[in-house]
Amino acid sequence: MIPTNASTPPVVELRNIVKHFHGGVLANDQITIQLQRGEILGLLGENGAGKTTLMNILYGLLQPDAGEIFVRGQRSHFRSTHDAIAHGLGMVHQHFMLVPTFTVAENLVLGQPSPRKPFLENRKTVARRISQLSEQYGLQVDPNAEVWQLSVGQEQRVEILKTLYRGAEILILDEPTAVLTPQEVDELITILRKLAQDGRSLIFISHKLHEVMQICDRVAVLRDGRLVHTTPVQATNPAELSRMMVGRDVVLRVNKGPAKPGAVRLRLQNLQVRDDRQLLALRDVSLAVHAGEIVGIAGVEGNGQRELEEAIVGLRPVEQGQVQLNQQDVTNRPPRVLFNAGLGHVPSDRYKTALLREFSIAENLVLSRIDQPPFTQHGLLNQPAIDQNARTLIQQFDIRAPAIDTAVAKLSGGNAQKVVLARELSHQPQVLLVAQPTRGVDVGAIEYVHQALVRQRDQGMAILLISTELEEILNLSDRIIVLYEGQVMGECLASEADVQTLGLMMAGSKLATIANQQGGATK
Ligand SMILES: Nc1ncnc2c1ncn2[C@@H]1O[C@H](COP(=O)(O)OP(=O)(O)O)[C@@H](O)[C@H]1O
Ligand SMILES: [Mg+2]
Structure with missing residues (x-):
């Protein structure tokens, strides 16, 4: 990280960002974070913590309900990604957005905010800039390859190249390692380090704490839409970070003895x-x-x-x-x-395959056996048996829900998964x-x-x-x-x-x- 003195404003400051979604979700609740020049900031949080929402706001894809964005000390208002790109921002999304039938070079030029010069005239210039950038940062890709021919790791490099090509100084990477092999992750880390050393500023989103510890200078932890912790990575450890993410102590390693395989x-x-x-x-x-x-x-x-x-x-x-x-x-x-x-x-x-969203927890818990005793007796549903089954499993599997007749659609991902697991295990397969x-x-x-x-x-x-x-x-x-x-x-x-x-x-x-x-x- 390049040291900054107190008089240099942060490259980016998000101040008191608030974002609601329909249905009462408070995705971002008064979030304030700063990004320094040459820094890799980790944005860590569980699924649904509000990471992507916050970054979409910074990138001009979403408008905040309240709060301010400052770029290099200047109050900025991004009405679109074009505004954000013009301010030197770039974002690599969770799902890539390249055109498969275009070449790498064509994809890079595509959607340039100000395509003043037609592409055809500049084929050579473009190719030269691409090879320059890819050499400088170790982002090797063939500019003439069509995107469909590339591996996922290469596609990601093209996405990074694309932001650099557009002059991004501030890069946001949303869960970039999710699609990579361990070796590709190592290569990505090297690339990100070079970018930071070169004075660019990066926000690295992940829900994996070990990764964040390995890659970032500083980490900001989000939980339920709120910023709960910001710390230099050296001053923290995985146990602390996971406690911050979840709000309690978590056993990160599964305790298990050796297997005793049978037939x-x-x-x-x-x-x-x-x-x-x-x-x-x-x-x-x-x-x-x-x-x-x-x-x-x-x-x-x-x-x-x-x-x-x-x-x-x-x-x-x-x-x-x-x-x-x-x-x-x-x-x-x-x-x-x-x-x-x-x-x-x-x-x-x-x-898609395991739950009926609009049906209750109790119904979902007997889905595959609803026509069998004790849940159906003499051709009639036995509601007390269905309810009793639900009460037992909800307790046994620690399913957090207001009531047994709550619709599964209202449950968090974790609780919905516990419903599936409870049902499948209750058959004792x-x-x-x-x-x-x-x-x-x-x-x-x-x-x-x-x-x-x-x-x-x-x-x-x-x-x-x-x-x-x-x-x-x-x-x-x-x-x-x-x-x-x-x-x-x-x-x-x-x-x-x-x-x-x-x-x-x-x-x-x-x-x-x-x-x-x-x-x-x-x-
Ligand atoms: N377009 C949307 N409409 C409604 N709710 C949304 C939308 N996008 C995100 N959310 C909700 O906002 C919360 C934060 O989501 P998100 O920012 O995607 O979290 P993360 O990236 O940390 O997993 C979640 O509860 C999610 O369901
Ligand atoms: Mg996300």
Whole structure:
């Protein structure tokens, strides 16, 4: 960080920013933060804390209800992103906004606030500036490549380049690491450091505290729309930050003993499955999950995880290969049959496939068994049994809700997830498929969900965990399998896993190849 003396105003100051949304959400409540020149400021907070809203306000995408923005000491009012860009701001969004069929260079020039000179005349100048910028900051990309050909990591570099190309001095990056492998994260960190050393100022948004600790100079923690803490990173630690994020002490590591695997409960044999575009999404995937163990499927998002999940639960046709539950072939059987054969499912998209938003908690908790006793007796709904089931599970799973007849739509992500988990576990399935179990779930509930899964493992459940959060995979799994472009890259014991090797596999190297190369290198 470049030292600033007291007379230099901060590059950015947000003063008492307030933002309400329809439905009574107070997303930003009197937030005041400052960003110094050459600084990387972490904006840390759970999902829904108000980070993106605050940055969208700074970037001119949203108007605040109250509060002021100062840029280099000047009161500024951004009516649009054009205003913000003209003041030297740039933002890399959570979801990229590039045109896939355009080249990198075309994307950079696209949407320039003042396209005074037509692009065609400047092709050479543009290319020169791009290679200059990419060399300077280690942002290697081919200016002539079309965006659809790029990896996610490269696309992100183009987004960063685009802000620099437009002259951004203040960069906002909204959860930039969410889509990257560990190696790509390291590369990104190097790039961000160079940018800061060069006098640019960065705001790095994340809900991962370790990352923020590693990357940032200072960190501001948001909770429920309020700024609860600002501190230099050296003066804090992960435990303190998580307490600030959640408002109480959190156990960051899951306590678990070694697994005691029993018989094979779930077996996938040479699975071949297509995605919605009829392209091969899973190629020859084989794996087994034993009773009493958690097998984690690691991988960057979009490498076949969703198709794997859907194929196992009978929601997507299996073209070749077999799904076996307890030695029984259940390939391409409907979800109902799989459920009766002992499969539980906590899906990646809980609102689409697991919950009926407008229905009550009590109803959602019996969704898959509503037509069975004791919930239906002699063809009639047994409301007292349904209510009693809800009361028991709400207490057992610590679901925070006003009442058992509250609509699930009113619950926070964490509590909605607990409803799904409670229901699925209440059937006592022998095999549980859990996908992205803590996405959009607050840290407190993550802790709960993780402990619940380990408890079930210890009682003999076979658990297949699909997660794009490597932390979560490392924390929970006994064995780890890496999926890349629908293929298994390799498998290792979690106790022997190293992040470096996992990262290489997540980027498409087979474990066998990595092992050979490492063996070769030491010879
Ligand atoms: N366009 C919107 N309309 C209504 N509510 C919104 C909108 N955008 C965000 N929210 C709500 O505002 C709160 C803060 O959201 P957000 O800024 O996206 O949080 P974060 O980025 O920290 O996860 C959440 O409760 C979210 O549901
Ligand atoms: Mg966000």
